[in-house]
Amino acid sequence: RIWAGRSFADVCDWLFGNAQIKGRLSYVQGLLNAPSPQIYDVSQVNLTALLAEAYRIDELLSAAKQQLAARAADVSYAHLYEAVLQLNDGANSCPACGTDLGNVAQNPFERARVGLQQLAELAAIEQKKVQHDQALSSALHELLIAMSSAIRALVAVSPEELRIANLPLLPPTSAGEWLKPWLDNNQHAWLTLLNLVVSIEKKDAESHLILGQRHDLAQERELLDGHRSEIERCRTIRAASLQAVLDAQNEVAQFEVANHELVVEVATEAQQIAHHKMIKDTYDGFLGALRQYLDGLPALLLQGLGQKARNLYNSFNRDDPPAELLHALWLPLAENGKIEIEFAAEPGVRYDALVILSEGHIKCLGLAILLAKNIDQGCPVVIFDDVVNAIDDEHRNGIWRTFFEDDLLAGKQVILTSHAEEFLHRIQQELGVQRAQLIKVYKFLPRGGEHHLRVDADPPTKNYVLLARASLAAEEKRDALRHSRPAIESLTDRLWTWLGKRGDGRLELKLSGPRANWELNNKCVKLRGALGRVLNPHPAMPAVIAALDDLLGINGGSIEWSYLNGGTHDAQRDNEFDRAAVLRIVDAATALDAGLAQLQQGR
Structure with a gap:
């Protein structure tokens, strides 16, 4: 929240500082603790306005004086009438001749009152003159105060420029013609003062800017104080955590010392457990893979064998009625699945082969499936172990003819065992002289009490042509x-x-x-x-x-x-x-x- 992307230590150095840099909080606090800059509030505009106001009032005063001068006689009468009226309080006779007021031709006090009423305009002009005179005195006083403030400010801001200007001295009061030296010589001194005031205005502008920044700095200080409190809280939490870690480490160290022998035993047992877990995990993985393989094994072994197995079955049973031959064969692709068949006489009707077929036909079906797999995989060897056991003579004929007349086993080494002597005899006849000469026959003889096998490795051939x-x-x-x-x-x-x-x-x-x-x-x-x-x-x-x-x-x-x-x-x-x-x-x-x-x- 304080400084995204930076570490706690970086934030602390930025806020509090270190040997190389000063902290932001102390920097802001130092700026706020510094004295506030002086605002002189002196400007050319204000001085010019005060002088203009004095000129304006002076012009009004001069105009009033001119009006009064033009009516000087009226002014004398006015003063006379005012003097007579002042004598009116308790008077019974004329102030000039002493005649009883009851015997005079015209009451002097009444005449004075009437005369003043007639000179009311003159009184108004006189009143304005008095007001203008007072206003001028006030304006000159304000101008004197403003100029004095400017001089004092220049002493602080631009003392050398003030000394070089050699301006007239200002009186302590605004009495007399104190302003005349400032306005002589085409207002040279006045204009010089105005030019010097520019430096005061600049200084005031800088002071105002600093005061505005102090407001922003005060707000920043308040924010930084919040950060400081947050960091102190984090430091407190960290210190408590480190102390907790140290306590825990001490406790662990004490535990290890007290239980050293047990810890060694546990470490040894942990290695054994890890080894056993590795074996168990490996076994579980192997068992899962084995189960997955076994689940898919029927489909893998029997995939695409249905048509070949059906043809081989029909070939084995070539002497059966056509209606009993198979129209279609479905091998199971999942565990506990059924071998289903359709007879040529009933296409579309499925039967469970292991239920409806005889034992001999089931053996023919099993032989057909295994031989189809052998042919499909291109195995170079095929072994028939007592293949025609429990199979009647008619199906034996179909089996050996399928083996040796249909060229299904061409290129394969055939190993065939059987107790059926006539079956083997028939095969040697049907193979023909050329193929019969390639056969290697081993004959297991009955034992005569001995405890080892008796084998005739070169019995005579059964092929009649070769015998002849x-x-x-x-x-x-x-x-x-x-x-x-x-x-x-x-x-x-x-x-x-x-x-x-x-x-x-x-x-x-x-x-x-x-x-x-x-x-x-x-x-x-x-x-x-x-x-x-x-x-x-x-x-x-x-x-x-x-x-x-x-x-x-x-x-x-x-x-x-x-x-x-x-x-x-x-x-x-x-x-x-x-x-x-x-x-x-x-x-x-x-x-x-x-x-x-x-x-x-x-x-």
Whole structure:
């Protein structure tokens, strides 16, 4: 409030002063304690007006005197009449001749009274003369007083200039012609006085200014006194506060001395508490981040997987009726959410998947979701741990075909475990020779009382074509034909399935009796004819047809075809198998496997 933007110390120095500067309060007080300047109240205007007034009255007096001089005889009569009237008091006779007033021709007193009445104008002029004379004396007296005041002021203000001017002396009274020396010589002395009065006027102006400033200074002093009181109050409060601080510090010091050991323990415990608080704060932050992550994890893991999981589920269940396939699938994006599905036969109607689906279908759905996530993230490895457990054979067929025929796992390392021996056997057949050779198989054997695992790290392959080729290489022609029969059956079945997806898959097969099995040779003949009628054949089709032609080029009544048609019975045979025919059959099966793989890759 006193001086915005400045410190308390600055304000105190400004108000009270210090060794370098004088305080504003003492400065203002010193100015007010100094004597008040003299006001002489002398001016040229006042002196000139007084002289002019004297001149004016003198002119009026001169005019009255002139009028009286012009009527001097009247003036004598007036004096005579006044003298006669003065004798009127108790008179019984004429003052001039002593005649009794009753005997005179004209009463002298009455005549004097009448004469004065007739000379009333003259009396008025006389009265004015007297008044003017008195007024002139008064005016000259006032002029003398004013001039004396001016001289006294000049003695104080401009003594040297007054001495040099050598003005006439002023008399103590205004009697006589005291003014004449001031007006002689064209009013030289008078005008000199007026010129000297200018310095008095300046001095009076300065004095008036100082007196006006004293009023302002008095107001400022009152304001500064208020500031002084406020500062003293603040100093008192500060002193009390500092004393309170000192008392508190003393008390704290005494406390620290008395409780030194406890203070040390508290400081040690404070460090532990601070450390624990840091751990707790960090844990709370981590826990919050973890909860936030867990809350968003379902949406993060399942984002965009609904369509892919639905397609995989339908692929797993490809052998189900079309109405039981899924039209839409919604995965939960929050905790405790439901997996909802729509069937192709009931679009728009949602069901809780875990309520309406069977255990096998639920396993297919879970497998579809996980595989969709694996594919979506581009994982280089996929592990199936007993994937077809509690899944029927029909769905196993759809699962392995989805894995290995739809190229969904192309470029991935697949690790698959299963107790289903036929499932693994079927996979090795369906993969074809080229891919079956890339498989690494480990077989866990039953324990015979020992307490360690028994693992067959190189079990024989289950692929019939590879088995046939291995038997032929070992000159086991019978075993080669034995393995060739199921190889050709599997290859032609897969080829027939491929044909059914590309057009009319119906074939007419001949049976030798009501309960007889169809012959493999007849199946190959019919399949060869159907493939030859396919429009816009695949580039691999000629190789497949050539393999069938090569296979059918062997006489259908030969011992080799008889063995292939009849199966692998251990019947008594005297004739040896022709190695060239067996080699031709194995090579045809190998070529048919390679061509079928190309057809399936081209879909």
